[in-house]
Structures are given as structure tokens and as C-alpha cells.
Amino acid sequence: MGDFGxxxxxxxxxxxxxxxxxxxxxxxxxxIMLVQKLLPALAGxxxxxxxxxxxxxxxxxxxxxxxxxxxxxxxILVEPSFENMVAIFGALGLALGFAFKDYxxxxxxxxxxxxxxxxxxxDWIEVNGRYGEVRSIGTRAAEIVTLDDTVIVIxxxxxxxxxxxxxxxxxxxxxxxxxxxxxxxxxxxRMQQLFRDVVFTCPLTKTYQPVIVTxxxxxxxxxxxxxxxxxxxREQSRFISDLTARAADVCAREGVRMVSKxxxxxx
Amino acid sequence: MANDVxxxxxxxxxxxxxxxxxxxxxxxxxxxxxxxxxDILDQLxxxxxxxxxxxxxxxxxxxxxxxxxxxxxxxxxxxxxAQVLVDQFDLLHRDGACHREVNFVVAPPFSGVKEALRCLxxxxxxxxxxxxxxxxxxxxxxxxxLSGGDWVIPELADFxxxxxxxxxxxxxxxxRIALDHAGxxxxxxxxxxxxxWRQYSPExxxxxxxxxxxxxxxxTRWLDYLASGQGEQQVTAxxxxxxxxxxxxPGQDSALKYSSFNQDLATLARGNRGVALAIWQRTxxxxxxxxxxxxxxxxxxxxxxxxxxxxxxxxxxxxxxxxAGRQPSHILHALLLHDGLDTEQVALVTGLQKQDIALTLDRxxxxxxxxxxxxxxxxxxxxxxxxxxxxxxxxxxxPVDGF
Numbered sequence: 001m002g003d004f005g006x007x008x009x010x011x012x013x014x015x016x017x018x019x020x021x022x023x024x025x026x027x028x029x030x031x032i033m034l035v036q037k038l039l040p041a042l043a044g045x046x047x048x049x050x051x052x053x054x055x056x057x058x059x060x061x062x063x064x065x066x067x068x069x070x071x072x073x074x075x076i077l078v079e080p081s082f083e084n085m086v087a088i089f090g091a092l093g094l095a096l097g098f099a100f101k102d103y104x105x106x107x108x109x110x111x112x113x114x115x116x117x118x119x120x121x122x123d124w125i126e127v128n129g130r131y132g133e134v135r136s137i138g139t140r141a142a143e144i145v146t147l148d149d150t151v152i153v154i155x156x157x158x159x160x161x162x163x164x165x166x167x168x169x170x171x172x173x174x175x176x177x178x179x180x181x182x183x184x185x186x187x188x189x190r191m192q193q194l195f196r197d198v199v200f201t202c203p204l205t206k207t208y209q210p211v212i213v214t215x216x217x218x219x220x221x222x223x224x225x226x227x228x229x230x231x232x233x234r235e236q237s238r239f240i241s242d243l244t245a246r247a248a249d250v251c252a253r254e255g256v257r258m259v260s261k262x263x264x265x266x267x
Numbered sequence: 268m269a270n271d272v273x274x275x276x277x278x279x280x281x282x283x284x285x286x287x288x289x290x291x292x293x294x295x296x297x298x299x300x301x302x303x304x305x306d307i308l309d310q311l312x313x314x315x316x317x318x319x320x321x322x323x324x325x326x327x328x329x330x331x332x333x334x335x336x337x338x339x340x341x342x343x344x345x346x347x348x349a350q351v352l353v354d355q356f357d358l359l360h361r362d363g364a365c366h367r368e369v370n371f372v373v374a375p376p377f378s379g380v381k382e383a384l385r386c387l388x389x390x391x392x393x394x395x396x397x398x399x400x401x402x403x404x405x406x407x408x409x410x411x412x413l414s415g416g417d418w419v420i421p422e423l424a425d426f427x428x429x430x431x432x433x434x435x436x437x438x439x440x441x442x443r444i445a446l447d448h449a450g451x452x453x454x455x456x457x458x459x460x461x462x463x464w465r466q467y468s469p470e471x472x473x474x475x476x477x478x479x480x481x482x483x484x485x486x487t488r489w490l491d492y493l494a495s496g497q498g499e500q501q502v503t504a505x506x507x508x509x510x511x512x513x514x515x516x517p518g519q520d521s522a523l524k525y526s527s528f529n530q531d532l533a534t535l536a537r538g539n540r541g542v543a544l545a546i547w548q549r550t551x552x553x554x555x556x557x558x559x560x561x562x563x564x565x566x567x568x569x570x571x572x573x574x575x576x577x578x579x580x581x582x583x584x585x586x587x588x589x590x591a592g593r594q595p596s597h598i599l600h601a602l603l604l605h606d607g608l609d610t611e612q613v614a615l616v617t618g619l620q621k622q623d624i625a626l627t628l629d630r631x632x633x634x635x636x637x638x639x640x641x642x643x644x645x646x647x648x649x650x651x652x653x654x655x656x657x658x659x660x661x662x663x664x665x666p667v668d669g670f
Contacts, residue, residue: 045589046307050662172664197431200467203597203617207466207666231593231664242618250431 013077021073028069035061036136040121052172055121059114059137066139106140109156113137117170118159124167124174124233127154133234147237167233173209174233178243181221183257188215188222191256198246199228204239206231221259276351277492278343281479283355286373289670292482294534302534306658326581328507331551331574339494339502339574340548343540345382352383356453359476369444369452371475373461375670376606377541377650378478380455384421387453392418394425399432405439413443418452424460424606429616437464444473458668459603466666480538480670483530484516489540490529490547491516494572503573507555513576531579535654537670545650546584550577585635585652587659594619594627599648599656600665602637607647 036058043054078084114137119125123134125144130152132144141155158164168174182191195213199205209229216223226247230239251258276282294302331339352372359365374380385391392412400408412418420426427437441464443449456475465471481489491514494502504514511526536543552575588595597617602608608616613624628646631637636652639645648656661667 046662050307194431197434200463201429201431201434201616203429203601204593206664207463235593246431 017076021076024069024072024076028065032062032065035065040136052120052122052170056117056170058121062139063111063114105160106155106157109159110137110139110141113142113156113159118164119166120170122168122172122233123170124236126165126167127158127162130154172233173206173229174236175209175227175229176236176240176243178226178240178247180224180226180244180247180251181218181259182224182251183259184217184220184222186222186254186256191215191222191224191250191254194250194254195224195226195247198250199226199243202228202239202242202246204230204235204242276355277488278347279351279355279478280481280485280489283352283359283372283476284479286475286477289477289480292480292530292533292538294530298531298534306662326507326552326556326577328556328575328577329553330549331553335553335574336548336551338572339504339551340490340544341493343379343493343544345379346386348379348383349386352380353387356476365474365476367444367474368447369449369454369473371444371454371456371473373456373458373475373477375458375537375539375541375668376603376648376653377539377545379541380478381422381457381606384419384453384455387419389417389419389453390415392420395436398426398428398436399430400435402435402439405435408436409439409443409449413450413452416450418450420452420454422606423454423456424604427460427605428612429463429601429604433616434467438468441468441471441473445471457603457606458670460606462666462668463604477670478540481533481536481540481543482538483527483533486533486540486543487514487516487529490514490544493544500572504551504576505555505573507552507575507577507581510555526576528576528579535579537654537657539653539670541650542653546579546582549582549651550579551575552577584655585649586655587636587652588630588634593663594623595631596660596663596665598624598627598631599636600660602646602648603656603660603668607640607645609644609646613646 039054039058039061043051046054074080074088078088113119119134119137119142121134121136124132125134127144130144130146132146132150132152135143135145135151141153144152144154146152180195192213192215196211199211199213200207205211206229210227212225212227214225214227216225224247226243228239228243230236248258356365356370372380372384395408423437423440426440427433440449444452444454458477461475479485491502494504494514502514503512505512506526506528509526511528512523513526513528517523517525532543532546536546555575587599597619598613601613601616605612605616610621610624610628613619613628614621617624619627628637632639632646634652635649636656637646638649640647657667
């Protein structure tokens with residue numbers, strides 16, 4: 001019982017078996033690489049939901065290939081008896097538990113991610129104040145690309161104890177908010193109506209999704225929030241800019257002065 | 268209003284129906300899946316071979332053209348459709364199903380409603396030169412226009428622009444129609460324009476009617492009626508590949524073997540008669556792949572004129588060019604929303620630069636997706652490219668019509 005039966009289990013491994021197993025692992029790695037390159041490239045050529053479905057299938061396919069590889073490799077190396085399995089998984093458990101605790105934590109969280117899907121490729125998420133589009137979900141970590149085109153690697157283990165905000169949750173509907181601060185003492189109802197027209201006439205607006213214009217009073221300004229959905233989540237910056245520019249035009253035409261946020265805050 | 272379908276006419280198969288009763292012609296699951304795969308391949312192909320986007324015939328049989336084409340697939344008679352529409356509305360009013368003073372017809376592009384309404388013996392209202400009006404100016408303009416007796420607006424989409432200043436005319440008109448303060452009128456409205464305004468004003472309820480979608484059987488009757496000179500002369504159309512019959516419309520005791528071509532065409536065109544006719548015109552051929560005499564088959568030869576029809580898989584319809592930006596889609600969407608625009612108006616509603624618009628329009632014209640009206644500078648989506656454009660816009664998240 002001193003060596004947990006490792007010696008007997010691994011004594012039967014031959015060089016040929018090792019080479020065969022290595023071939024299977026290399027083949028699986030190549031297939032995974034192909035999937036990770038090909039599907040996102042295809043998704044890039046397609047639009048809408050199909051793009052999201054294709055992107056979301058990448059981590060699932062990778063998990064499937066990994067599981068199939070393990071199921072194929074283990075019988076090549078050792079006889080899959082109950083004792084051997086206990087020995088192998090016991091050894092794996094020890095190694096992961098002591099030497100690679102954090103890594104194993106992320107791996108398991110990665111599997112949970114695929115099951116619970118708190119984020120998928122194509123989702124716009126915010127974790128610890130970092131906002132971006134999920135570019136890929138790896139075994140240990142996810143990569144997001146921020147609006148400033150910076151890649152941030154987020155270990156899956158953060159999933160256990162961090163608040164995560166998902167803007168579109170697997171769909172292509174992402175609500176955006178353009179915020180404006182206007183000098184008070186103007187016709188609020190008219191400005192609300194005009195801002196609603198602004199949203200509806202913006203060519204990037206999904207008019208079949210809700211369009212909401214809210215207004216609230218701050219100390220020195222009336223704060224308008226134009227809430228609507230862009231045609232594609234990736235166009236959020238352009239969409240918000242477009243709404244803001246069009247709304248600013250309306251303000252200029254109506255003679256209502258815009259107040260910058262900095263001035264408002266300072267006041 | 269749930270079952271307001273009035274009696275059938277060969278020129279308007281299925282008659283007028285309430286808008287909420289419209290549905291796409293049914294097709295098999297197998298064909299739907301095949302169509303979905305073809306759409307995906309088309310999207311991918313558009314990115315790989317951008318020069319192959321215009322219409323292509325994949326067989327080498329001579330196409331019908333000129334007078335021969337006009338014989339077998341003539342343009343519909345707008346005056347006759349106008350008369351049928353008036354008759355059907357009269358019936359609806361007599362039955363008490365429709366009791367508004369303004370009759371509203373919403374139809375997808377190329378349905379022929381606009382052309383038909385222009386033929387009515389009523390005062391045709393044309394849009395003002397300046398569509399960017401204030402609320403007050405819009406009110407005064409409608410006061411003037413609606414005060415002179417019965418009127419008709421052939422295409423409501425001509426009366427607005429998707430611009431913050433371009434909404435007032437229609438907003439004012441809708442309010443007047445809703446309160447029955449617009450007199451006796453008839454309005455034709457593009458389904459794309461209607462869809463926008465329904466989303467803009469969810470309370471808008473003008474009880475519009477629409478043309479029933481053409482099923483395969485109705486499409487056969489309609490094409491037969493067109494080709495036969497309203498039933499005066501028998502016309503035979505058969506498939507170039509296997510000789511199966513497409514026209515005439517099958518009788519009750521017909522022994523002829525029929526192709527599923529018209530069913531497939533109705534599905535491809537989503538029941539839209541204008542789109543179906545445009546594709547039909549491109550499938551007509553002067554001769555088959557192999558003559559019956561050559562193949563030694565014994566065939567029943569019907570009297571009258573005869574032409575041949577290429578299978579739908581032997582034609583390649585225009586496809587939307589792949590583009591990194593949104594310019595082509597923006598322009599195509601704007602053209603559909605307004606049933607055609609000139610370049611100034613495209614710039615106004617899309618916010619794009621005129622030079623960029625010119626370059627993109629040129630590309631779209633070469634792809635046969637957009638055409639320019641000969642008598643004006645107005646650009647419109649072509650009936651042949653309409654299906655591809657609609658699918659592309661839908662896939663890219665644009666609001667599309669319900670047809």
C-alpha cells in the first residue's frame with residue numbers, strides 16, 4: 001500500500017504504447033488548433049446569431065476532443081481495470097492538489113464555465129472593472145478584448161468569488177446608453193421626444209428592440225439617458241458616438257446648452 | 268377582422284387579407300434546411316469570389332428575350348389590379364369588415380400596388396419637394412392636400428425620411444387617419460416603411476390590408492393568367508431538364524405530370540409576386556436540354572404557345588458583396604425603407620459621405636442588387652436581388668419587414 005500500486009500500474013507501459021499515446025495527443029492537439037483557428041475565421045465571415053453560435057461551439061468542441069483523447073490514451077498506456085484507474089486518478093489528484101492547486105482550480109472553473117456558461121465567446125463582459133468582448137475561452141483562462149483593443153487574460157478561477165456582468169448573455173442584443181447633461185430650464189417633454197426621434201433615425205439602431213429615453217435632475221443639469229440596442233454589439237462605441245453627435249445637433253438646433261460632466265461634477 | 272378574406276380573382280389570387288393573416292408559403296423541412304445551408308455558403312462565397320455576385324445562368328440554353336419574353340412573362344396590368352383592389356375594398360366595406368374612411372394597403376416591394384394605385388381615378392397626392400418639415404408646416408401642408416375630395420397615395424414611403432426632421436409629415440398624417448379627419452382616401456405603403464412606423468408608434472392601428480402571399484398553386488394560376496393574355500390563349504411551359512409541366516395551371520382531371528418548380532419559386536420569393544415574376548423571367552428558355560423527339564419519348568402535346576423553364580438550381584441570383592464595413596447594408600436598408608432614394612437623400616438618412624455612397628452604389632449596381640430609375644436619379648433595390656438583400660439585412664441585425 002506504500003506506493004498506492006503505482007509501480008505495478010506503470011510498469012506495463014511500453015515504449016510503443018508511449019509513442020502511440022503521444023501520436024494520439026499530437027493529433028488531438030492539431031485538431032484543437034484547427035478548430036480554434038478555423039471556426040472563429042468562419043464566424044468572422046458570417047454575421048448575427050450564426051457568428052455567436054460558431055464562436056460558442058469552439059470551447060465545447062475542445063472539451064469534447066480532450067475527453068475523447070483521454071478515453072483513447074488511457075487504455076493504450078494501462079489496462080483500464082478498477083485498481084489501475086484508482087491509481088492513475090489518485091496520482092493525478094495528488095499532483096494537482098499540491099503542485100498545481102491554482103492551475104487545477106482554474107481548470108475546474110473552466111469546465112464549470114462551459115456548463116453554466118456565464119460567458120461565451122462574443123459576449124461583452126465586465127470583470128473587476130475590465131470591460132471587453134470575450135475572444136476565446138481557454139482551458140485555464142478566458143481572453144477578452146477591450147474597446148481600446150487590449151487583450152486581458154482572465155483566469156476562470158475568478159468565477160468563484162467575483163461579480164461578473166454580462167451585457168448580451170449569448171445573444172446579439174446589447175443595450176447601450178448615451179448620456180447627455182443639459183442646462184436646465186428647457187421643455188423636457190419636447191427634448192425627450194426629439195431624443196427618441198434621434199434614436200429611431202440612427203441607422204445603427206435596432207428599432208425592434210426597446211428604445212427608452214430617461215431624464216433625471218442632478219444639481220446643475222438635466223441628465224438624459226438614451227437607451228437602445230445597436231445592430232451588433234461590436235458597434236457599441238460607434239453607436240454611442242453617433243447617438244451623442246445626433247443628440248448634440250438637436251440641442252444646438254433647439255438652443256439648449258449641453259453641460260459637460262466635469263463642470264457638473266465640479267459644481 | 269380575423270377572417271377578412273374577400274373573394275378570389277385570377278389577378279389577385281388569395282385576395283386581400285388582414286395584415287396579421289399573412290404568412291410565408293409553406294415548404295418542407297428538407298428544403299428549409301437545404302436553403303439555410305445554401306444561404307451560409309452564399310455568405311462565405313461572397314467573401315471568397317467577390318466578382319461572382321451578379322445574376323448568372325448556369326446552363327447554356329438560349330434565354331427568352333424581347334417580344335418572346337413579353338409574350339410569356341408580361342408585366343402585370345396595373346389598371347386591372349387597381350380595379351380588383353377597389354372591388355375588394357368595396358366588398359369589405361359592404362360586409363362591414365372595413366369601416367375606415369381611408370383604406371390602407373401594406374405590401375412588400377414589387378407587389379405592384381404602387382403602380383396600381385396610380386391608375387385610380389382619384390386625386391394622386393405626390394410628396395412635397397422638401398420632406399424636412401416642422402410640425403406646423405406639415406399640418407398646413409396636409410390641410411391643403413386633403414381638402415379636395417377623394418385622394419390616393421400610391422406609396423407612403425415617399426413622404427418621409429429617416430432623419431429627425433423627416434418624420435413630421437407621416438406623424439401628422441397618421442394622427443389624422445386615426446381620427447378619421449383625413450377624408451376619403453386610399454394609401455399604399457411599403458412593408459418596410461410600415462414596419463418602421465409600427466415600431467416607432469406601437470399604438471398605430473390603421474387596420475391595414477395586404478395582398479395574400481402566393482402559394483405554389485396560386486403562383487401557377489397567376490403566371491398562367493399573365494402568360495395566356497388573361498385566359499385567351501393556352502400557354503405551355505415545361506422544365507428544360509425533365510419535361511415536367513409548369514404551365515398551364517393543372518385542371519381537376521389533368522393527366523399531365525407537374526414539376527414542383529412553382530412551389531419552390533413561391534418559397535424562394537416568399538410569396539412576393541414581383542420577385543417571383545422577375546425570377547420567372549430569367550428562367551424561361553427557348554428550347555429544352557433534349558427534345559422529346561430526340562429522346563424517343565411519346566408525349567402529349569398541348570395546343571398553343573410553348574416555352575421551357577430552367578430549374579432554379581441552374582440560375583445564380585445576385586448576392587450581397589462581402590464588406591468589412593456597413594456601408595452597403597446601410598444603403599440597401601435605407602433604399603428599402605424609403606422605396607428608393609437619390610444620392611442626396613441617401614447621404615441624409617445614412618450619414619455617409621456622398622463620394623462613399625457613389626462608390627458603394629456603383630458596386631451594388633454591378634451586382635444587380637440596385638438599379639437606377641431611368642427617368643430620375645432614384646436608386647432602388649431590384650426584384651432579382653431583393654431576396655438576397657433581405658436575408659443579408661436580417662442576418663446583420665437590421666430591422667426587416669414582416670413579409
